[in-house]
Amino acid sequence: MRPLKDLTDSSTLSEALRYGLDSPATPETLRLVDYVVKVFGTSTVAVIHYGSHAQKSGARPESAYDFFVIVDRYAPAYRSFRAATGPGFRASTAIILARILPPNVVRIALPDQPLQGKCAVLSLAHLERLTSPRSLDHFTQGRLFQHVQLVWTRDTESRSAVLAALVRVRAATFAWGRPYLPKEFDVESYFRALLETSFAAEIRPEANDRVPQLLAAQGNTMIPVYTELLQYLVATSILAQAGKVYSQIHHLSRMDRLRIRLYFKRSKARATFRWLKHIALYDNWLEYIVQKIARRAGQNIELTPLEKRWPLLFLWPRAIRFLISRPQRQARQHDAL
Template sequence: MTEADSALDQILIGELTTPVDPRLHTLVTQILGIARPLGVLFYGSGLRQFDPEGLFDFYIVLERLSDWPASPAAMLANHLLPPNVFYAEHEIDGQVLRAKIAVLTMQQLRAGASPRSADTTLWARFCQPVRLVWVRNPEAADTLLSIIRSCVTTAAGWAARLEEGAHPPEKWWEALFRRTYRAELRVEQSARGSVIMQGQDARYAALTRPAWQSAGLAFDETGGCVAPRLSTAQRLRAERRWERMARKGRWRNVARLIKAAFTFKNGAAYLAWKIERHSGFVLKLSPFEARHPLICLPRLLWRARRIFLSGMQG
């Protein structure tokens, strides 16, 4: 391990082991049931600001896809286009906590963290602050740490190649997140990258130099600004590759949305919660609708439309 890797690990270990609200540990325990994955990673807006009325994002990392209960068709879908996603809610200390959970294997996570990956989905998420809220053993923790480090170095490498000039360290990351939001066809505007950075400038600034060193990038520093030493040809090659990745990424995310229509477990409950959260109206589900959201989707959408119309009419 290089000195730069050690410097990164010092920062990342502190983040991964930072305590979270105890209710989240209870929530994860209830989600897992008897399953024993390699680890559970917590990230996203719920980590940046705890909101018991919001949605918490978790990634369950498995040794094998067969370690998580799923139909053969769902496992095949997860093998071809990871991750599979599902929604869960549990009452914890009198408060209903809700979660969106993604499931994938350690091998899939490692592949998505690599600079060779053509998909930005994983490294763009896990270069951000992450908490390890459940882990099977120290060996799994060490492996997850190394993969999170790879996400950071991959992200930092792309940040260096996609911008020019000299900038304060944190500005390289802000520009990168604008790029990743556009590449992933996210519903949020690309300005969302600035939201991710809020209150985290010092964190990203501290990561920049060791991450570039770990990625094998030399750089210059002048007056608080840093500039990687890259030729015009290197930047052009990176730009061309990024454009190819972005085009494929948009189609890949469309495919994921289509896949989610068939594999998103408890999708009807998620839809009902979103409607209630954003409109204040309750979309009550029958037991059949809750069990068969895809079959009932047209009816659910029609009922949701009536709810919104009634709300607009007072």
């Protein structure tokens, strides 16, 4: 995608878009972060906490904490991970997959404690690419434009680099979100459109009723952030404002709309392949998927002995039925009527 221009050139806007990134993490989060840093070793650059625990958007105590783990290079990070966590996937497999379709997602669990983390692992170079207009998909930006916590950085230089990436993500939301905005919108409906657009770009178990939960949980942080962004767009004659209501002054060309639509279609295809990587890399991947469907879609799945023993052979019919009937798909069909 081509940006309007680099909005982060404004130091005032950049500072405003950092709001909430330093919000305090819970003791449980910090215990997991300490373990994450230990497991990935000296290659660890930063840890970003995102998702339902960071947002306080209905996470259950037993659900995994979500992290982006930023590393210098994949090879030493995955070798350290394998040495620390024991048998599982080969480090060489993770390294190859990370270079083909970043990020990889791996599971960690605190020894002898009921705390587990779901870690999306990115090199700093890949983080910078995936938070720029050169990104090939929406996986990373679709998570980082929401409320996140920068909970650990190795040093001042690392902190500056990761903060710059997070600010870029927030500034870029108008570039990819503008085709999906209503004719007139306030800050809340702007953030809602971003969430709905991002959810539609992936295969997820949730219906759109998850979006109001996220709006309520993140409003205190993200409404001020995107108020500052929209005010900047008004000041630079990109948006018009009447009270609390905004509208676009210049509308996208048909070619730009097509470009953004293709970006999200490609993103959804790549998201589908990421589910296949779960099988190769995510410890207890089948249990994780079943629990997530139960938690987010309200569907309790009882696997047969054959499905548990040979899921790649016997789980396909059930998976296809769920993809066809999942709440997200039903909500989208209803909205299209």
